[in-house]
Amino acid sequence: xxxxxxxxxxxxxxxxxxxxxxxxxxxxxxxxxxxxxxxxxxxxxxxxxxxxxxxxxxxxxxxxxxxxxxxxxxxxxxxxxxxxxxxxxxxxxxxxxxxxxxxxxxxxxxxxxxxxxxxxxxxxxxxxxxxxxxxxxxxxxxxxxxxxxxxxxxxxxxxxxxxxxxxxxxxxxxxxxxxxxxxxxxxxxxxxxxxxxxxxxxxxxxxxxxxxxxxxxxxxxxxxxxxxxxxxxxxxxxxxxxxxxxxxxxxxxxxxxxxxxxxxxxxxxxxxxxxxxxxxxxxxxxxxxxxxxxxxxxxxxxxxxxxxxxxxxxxxxxxxxxxxxxxxxxxxxxxxxxxxxxxxxxxxxxxxxxxxxxxxxxxxxxxxxxxxxxxxxxxxxxxxxxxxxxxxxxxxxxxxxxxxxxxxxxxxxxxxxxxxxxxxxxxxxxxxxxxxxxxxxxxxxxxxxxxxxxxxxxxxxxxxxxxxxxxxxxxxxxxxxxxxxxxxxxxxxxxxxxxxxxxxxx
RNA sequence: GCGUCCAUAGCUCAAUUGGCAGAGCAAAUGACUCUUAAUCAUUAGGUUCAAGGUUCGAUUCCUUGUGGACGCACCA
Numbered sequence: 001x002x003x004x005x006x007x008x009x010x011x012x013x014x015x016x017x018x019x020x021x022x023x024x025x026x027x028x029x030x031x032x033x034x035x036x037x038x039x040x041x042x043x044x045x046x047x048x049x050x051x052x053x054x055x056x057x058x059x060x061x062x063x064x065x066x067x068x069x070x071x072x073x074x075x076x077x078x079x080x081x082x083x084x085x086x087x088x089x090x091x092x093x094x095x096x097x098x099x100x101x102x103x104x105x106x107x108x109x110x111x112x113x114x115x116x117x118x119x120x121x122x123x124x125x126x127x128x129x130x131x132x133x134x135x136x137x138x139x140x141x142x143x144x145x146x147x148x149x150x151x152x153x154x155x156x157x158x159x160x161x162x163x164x165x166x167x168x169x170x171x172x173x174x175x176x177x178x179x180x181x182x183x184x185x186x187x188x189x190x191x192x193x194x195x196x197x198x199x200x201x202x203x204x205x206x207x208x209x210x211x212x213x214x215x216x217x218x219x220x221x222x223x224x225x226x227x228x229x230x231x232x233x234x235x236x237x238x239x240x241x242x243x244x245x246x247x248x249x250x251x252x253x254x255x256x257x258x259x260x261x262x263x264x265x266x267x268x269x270x271x272x273x274x275x276x277x278x279x280x281x282x283x284x285x286x287x288x289x290x291x292x293x294x295x296x297x298x299x300x301x302x303x304x305x306x307x308x309x310x311x312x313x314x315x316x317x318x319x320x321x322x323x324x325x326x327x328x329x330x331x332x333x334x335x336x337x338x339x340x341x342x343x344x345x346x347x348x349x350x351x352x353x354x355x356x357x358x359x360x361x362x363x364x365x366x367x368x369x370x371x372x373x374x375x376x377x378x379x380x381x382x383x384x385x386x387x388x389x390x391x392x393x394x395x396x397x398x399x400x401x402x403x404x405x406x407x408x409x410x411x412x413x414x415x416x417x418x419x420x421x422x423x424x425x426x427x428x429x430x431x432x433x434x435x436x437x438x439x440x441x442x443x444x445x446x447x448x449x450x451x452x453x454x455x456x457x458x459x460x461x462x463x464x465x466x467x468x469x470x471x472x473x474x475x476x477x478x479x480x481x482x483x484x485x486x487x488x489x490x491x492x493x494x495x496x497x498x499x500x501x502x503x504x505x506x
Numbered sequence: 507g508c509g510u511c512c513a514u515a516g517c518u519c520a521a522u523u524g525g526c527a528g529a530g531c532a533a534a535u536g537a538c539u540c541u542u543a544a545u546c547a548u549u550a551g552g553u554u555c556a557a558g559g560u561u562c563g564a565u566u567c568c569u570u571g572u573g574g575a576c577g578c579a580c581c582a
Contacts, residue, residue, distance in 0.1 A: 002516055004551070005533065072545090073538040092539070110532080123540050146517040149531065149543040161543055162518045162531045168574050169517095224581065269581050270507080279582075363579085424582065455581085480582050493575095494582095504573065 002144075009142045012107045016140065021103055023140035028115040031061040034080070034087035037120060037128060044122040054119075060130060062087060063115040063138060065179065067147055071105050077129075080114060085182070088129040089116050095133055104135050111141035111179075147180050167495075172506065174499050184496075190309050191485045191497055195262060195280075197308040198481075201301050202284060207258040212247035214240060214264070220463070221245030221402070223455040224267040227277070240266035244283040245402065245476065249431060250466045252285050252474050260284035262481065273493035274423075277502050280481040289475040290430040291414045295391050298418060298426055298477065299326035302389070309488055317490040318421050320387050328389040328418070333378055336392055340382045345374050353377070367451045371398025386419035401441040401457055403429035421487055428477030435468040 016023045032040075037060060064080035064087075074093040079086045093101040108114065117134040148163035163180070164170065170177035170184075178185050199209065217236065219226040221243030229238050244261045251259050265281045286293070306313055306324040313325045331339070334346045343356055353373040357364050362380045364373060374396050386392070394412040397405060403413035415429035432438050442464070448456035485497040495501035 005516060008533070068542075070541050070544050071538090072541065075539045075541085077541045077544085079542085088542075090540075094539080121540095123542090125540075125542075127540095127542075129540085144516055144532080146532070148517075151543050159543085164517060166513095166517090166574085171574090222582085265582095267581070270579075272578095272581095273576080275581060281582085427582085478582090483582065506573080 005144045006142065009109065009140075009144070012109070013140050013142065016103065016107050016137065019099065019103060019107070021099075021107075021137055023137055025136070025138060028063050028136060028138055029061060030063045030115065033084040034062060034064065034082050035084035037062065037087055037130070038085070041120045041128055044120065044128065057119050059117055059133070060120060061115065061117045062130065064113065065141075066108060066110050066112050066114060068149070069108075069110060074101075076105055080116065081179075081182075088123075088127050089118070089135075090121075090123075090129050090131045091135065092131070095131070096135060100135055103137070108137065109141060109144075110147055111143070111145040112137065113139040113141070145176055145179055168503075171495055171501050171503055187485075187489045187491060187497060188499065190489050193309050194305055194485055194488055195481065197305045198262065198282060198301065198479075200308075201304050202258075202260050205258070205297075207260045207284060207286075208256055210248070210251060210256070210259050210261055211263065212241075212244060212251075212261060214266075216241050218458055218460050218462075219243075220457050220460050222267075223457060225269055225454055227266050227268045242267050243478070244281060245478070246460060246463045248283055248285050249471060249474070249476065250463065252287050252431075253466045253469055253471045257287040257472070258285070271502065273495065274483070276482070276494050276498055279494070279498075282479040282481055283476065285431070285474055285476040287472040287474045290473065291393075291416055291428055291475050294428045294475045294477050295328075295330065295416060296326075298391075298428070299328055299389075302425075305484075306488065315488065315490075317487050318492070320421060322420060322487070323388060328391055330391045330393060330416075332394040333374065333392050333396070333412075334394065336382050336386075337374070337378055340385055341377070343377070345377065367448065367453045369398050369448070371396030371400075375399050383419060383424075384422040387421055389418060389420045389425075391416040391418055398444070400429065401445050402432055402438075404432045404434075405437070423483055423487070424480075425484060425487070426477055426479045428475065431471070431474040431476050433467055433471040433473060435464055438467060439464055 013023055062080065062082065064082035066078050067081045067086060068079045070077045076091045077088060078091070079088050091101065091104055096104065115136040115138050116130055116132050118130040118132040121129060121131055123129050146164050148160040150161070151159045153159055203209070215229070215231070215238040217238060219239040219242050222245070224242045226242050227240040229240065230236070231238050242265055244263065244265065248259055248261060260282065262280065262282045264278050266278050268277065269275065271277065303313055303324050303326055306315065314321060314323050334344070338344050341360070345353060348356070350370045350373065353370060354364060357373060357377060360377070360381065362376060364376065368376070393416045394406060394409060395415045395417070397411055397413050400413040400415050403415045406412045406414050413429060417424050418426035432441065442457065442459040445457040446459055482494050482497055486492070486494060489497060491497050
């Protein structure tokens with residue numbers, strides 16, 4: 001049957017050639033988007049057809065995809081969809097002429113792209129409509145788009161019938177998903193706005209956007225397993241980056257005092273609705289600042305982003321109302337654990353922590369040290385409770401090999417993670433710029449690697465050489481863009497904020 | 507990587523204890539000069555995800571595989 005549908009379309013294409021109608025012309029001078037016309041001419045009276053017989057009335061030209069068609073013999077209605085919405089067109093045989101009307105009503109299908117020139121009027125049911133004087137085929141669609149019929153309800157919402165509900169279809173053929181689902185397009189428009197508003201925010205504060213290598217001889221800056229690839233000419237192993245951190249700090253050494261990068265990073269790990277193998281990361285670094293400064297900056301940035309995208313600082317997402325209005329709560333990791341579990345980990349040994357985890361039925365690995373155990377306790381028992389924005393500060397030094405020791409507290413670093421809706425949104429610290437200390441931290445990581453921790457970080461001699469030249473005191477932060485977009489757009493799966501999520505081959 | 511669930515017409519879904527595989531929409535043909543889930547009439551459309559098994563008989567039960575969704579583990 002599918003073949004039958006495709007065959008019919010191809011026959012129509014052939015018929016169009018025979019009729020002298022070019023199915024794939026080169027250009028159309030589009031004048032308005034549908035939304036422009038609905039706004040601009042919304043004041044037309046119901047059933048106002050005063051312009052219809054007026055040769056001097058303004059002619060409008062729009063272009064888009066046919067999304068519905070209601071033929072009534074010698075007249076027909078259709079809706080065409082462009083980037084900003086839909087508009088109805090009204091076709092009459094006596095205006096368009098036999099040939100064009102014949103083509104329009106017989107050879108055109110849902111999914112075809114057409115250009116329309118005509119006069120606006122409002123139907124007696126009150127819909128702004130273009131009475132077509134010219135209809136031009138701009139692209140014949142050979143593949144059937146299963147577009148569901150729609151009904152606009154009294155409250156303005158659109159109810160769709162027999163809509164495609166198959167997630168697999170929608171992810172694999174996002175182009176078709178986007179045609180059929182304006183709300184999906186909306187999500188991605190918001191995604192785009194989120195990213196551009198971040199750029200705007202950082203640019204305004206004197207940050208320079210930079211690009212650093214994706215293919216790296218050594219991967220670092222995070223704990224994760226990498227993708228490995230090979231360069232033929234150099235005959236060498238290359239890794240896809242797992243973080244932006246180490247190269248951006250090299251630029252701080254080089255004298256770029258405020259830099260940021262928004263780009264894809266890659267982690268060779270499990271996939272679920274929060275994880276895609278490639279995802280977008282923002283990292284920014286600012287010389288002469290510390291992690292306190294970044295907390296303030298982060299509050300301002302998220303407030304700005306949320307307001308730009310949603311027009312408000314309070315949004316409903318994941319079943320909660322979240323308030324992005326600064327300032328956000330601040331709590332040390334130890335305080336947070338104490339608050340939610342009544343356990344004081346500040347003086348506990350590795351042994352004691354292991355016992356506490358066991359009591360709470362938290363799975364542990366023998367390779368885990370004190371810091372990792374505390375982090376695990378936090379992740380299991382505290383994190384999901386953190387709904388409103390909260391900065392969790394002063395993480396254990398063992399799990400923060402690139403962060404500076406806390407200036408006054410032992411065993412922890414100057415770091416914060418921002419949690420919202422139970423999920424980590426930002427991770428920042430006063431960057432470790434003591435090359436001797438940094439070398440020791442790397443060596444400790446190599447020790448973990450020897451203990452069997454595949455994700456422990458690698459010692460990067462070139463990075464050490466860079467900070468041996470002297471890196472100013474610096475604060476740096478990373479924000480996972482996809483998670484932020486999920487939050488801001490109320491999407492439950494990362495696949496719904498990625499145009500083309502990673503899928504197995506068909 | 508492990509577990510649970512799902513896969514029937516182009517789309518959304520039915521199909522009684524295991525007994526001739528159906529409907530709406532979309533499509534084709536025809537009627538219809540303000541329709542809007544347009545309407546009316548007619549027609550066509552199926553390797554029931556794949557392979558194997560049980561059975562007189564499998565969309566239905568069993569096994570394996572493929573793809574997806576969800577959960578767990580790992581992680582952001």
